[in-house]
Amino acid sequence: MRILGIESSCDETAVAVVEDGRLVLANCITSSLSQHQAYGGVVPEIAAREHCKVIIPLVQQALSRAKIDWNEVDAVAYTRGPGLVSSLLIGAVTARTLAHVFQKPLIPVDHIAGHIYSNWLYEGDDPVAPEPQFPILILTVSGGHNELVYMKSHHDFEVMGETLDDAAGEAFDKVSRILGLGFPGGPIISKLAKNGNPQAFHFSRALMNKDHERNLNFSFSGLKTAVLYTVKDLAEISEAQKADVAASFQEAVCDSLVTKLFWALEQYPDVQEIHLAGGVSANQRLREMLQLRLAEKSPTLQLRIPLHMSYCTDNAAMIAGAGYYCREKVERLGTNF
Ligand code: KG4
Numbered sequence: 001m002r003i004l005g006i007e008s009s010c011d012e013t014a015v016a017v018v019e020d021g022r023l024v025l026a027n028c029i030t031s032s033l034s035q036h037q038a039y040g041g042v043v044p045e046i047a048a049r050e051h052c053k054v055i056i057p058l059v060q061q062a063l064s065r066a067k068i069d070w071n072e073v074d075a076v077a078y079t080r081g082p083g084l085v086s087s088l089l090i091g092a093v094t095a096r097t098l099a100h101v102f103q104k105p106l107i108p109v110d111h112i113a114g115h116i117y118s119n120w121l122y123e124g125d126d127p128v129a130p131e132p133q134f135p136i137l138i139l140t141v142s143g144g145h146n147e148l149v150y151m152k153s154h155h156d157f158e159v160m161g162e163t164l165d166d167a168a169g170e171a172f173d174k175v176s177r178i179l180g181l182g183f184p185g186g187p188i189i190s191k192l193a194k195n196g197n198p199q200a201f202h203f204s205r206a207l208m209n210k211d212h213e214r215n216l217n218f219s220f221s222g223l224k225t226a227v228l229y230t231v232k233d234l235a236e237i238s239e240a241q242k243a244d245v246a247a248s249f250q251e252a253v254c255d256s257l258v259t260k261l262f263w264a265l266e267q268y269p270d271v272q273e274i275h276l277a278g279g280v281s282a283n284q285r286l287r288e289m290l291q292l293r294l295a296e297k298s299p300t301l302q303l304r305i306p307l308h309m310s311y312c313t314d315n316a317a318m319i320a321g322a323g324y325y326c327r328e329k330v331e332r333l334g335t336n337f
């Protein structure tokens with residue numbers, strides 16, 4: 001079964017074709033990022049206007065890359081939310097119109113569920129990994145969300161913990177701005193952190209002291225403020241100090257994420273696999289820290305990270321993949337599940 005997926009929740013416009021929920025036949029994407037950089041964040045009006053311009057050409061590009069026409073598409077999936085309302089609307093209206101014109105079933109998909117299904121995806125040249133085994137513990141971390149999820153079966157999610165304020169990706173973006181660097185902050189901070197000392201500054205980890213032991217929620221706004229005051233105190237900050245701040249901040253974020261993932265694992269010892277998903281799963285230090293602690297504590301547990309960097313950040317293949325696994329539920333229950 002081939003599903004055409006559409007993702008337009010933020011600044012990326014993306015269209016993909018995925019076969020049977022896993023094999024990516026085409027994964028097309030364009031972004032209005034460069035137009036937002038001067039503002040230090042995404043401007044919804046600019047993002048929505050760009051979606052309007054590029055979405056139909058991108059649908060045509062995806063079909064042509066997948067070497068299929070509309071007769072060979074079995075359903076249309078799109079991101080129903082969460083995201084920027086004006087951006088979501090463009091994707092939803094496009095998907096509805098295409099489904100109506102070509103008489104295809106329409107599958108609305110939750111964006112975070114999409115990120116979760118990024119670990120099912122592979123391309124023609126990749127070795128085929130076996131299907132993930134349930135139950136799965138997922139740490140899904142982006143600019144807009146930050147959750148620990150226990151997944152019992154397809155589209156059966158229990159949120160064990162989430163951020164009480166900023167998501168980790170948002171904290172990376174804000175720290176980049178504090179240091180006078182660009183947007184999005186994640187890739188910039190992680191590159192800079194390679195030259196820094198992660199022990200140079202000690203930033204405390206929120207909700208991790210004795211009073212909060214085993215608390216699976218996250219909080220990163222205090223950390224962002226601590227970075228702000230550290231930078232203010234330094235007054236004339238050198239390049240080396242910027243790298244130290246970046247490395248120490250990144251270490252604090254990764255430590256919070258990984259520590260809480262292991263606390264969650266203690267509550268669910270039946271977990272078969274650990275998955276990392278979302279934009280922040282592109283972070284090398286997070287991957288390395290998780291791999292090291294797994295080798296130490298649960299060496300037999302399977303760890304999955306999206307096979308390609310393009311599956312970590314927003315993309316439409318994850319929406320088509322998640323759509324495949326919930327299509328019957330949508331038919332049976334509508335979208336209220
Ligand atoms: O999943 P995503 O593309 O969009 C949302 O759903 O939010 O995630 C974007 C977020 C941004 O905040 C960006 O700074 C962060 O992911 N990010 C990273 C890295 N690459 C992207 N954060 C840390 N390290 C990275 N290498």
Ligand code: ZN
Pocket residue numbers: 111115142278279313314
């Ligand atoms: Zn996302």
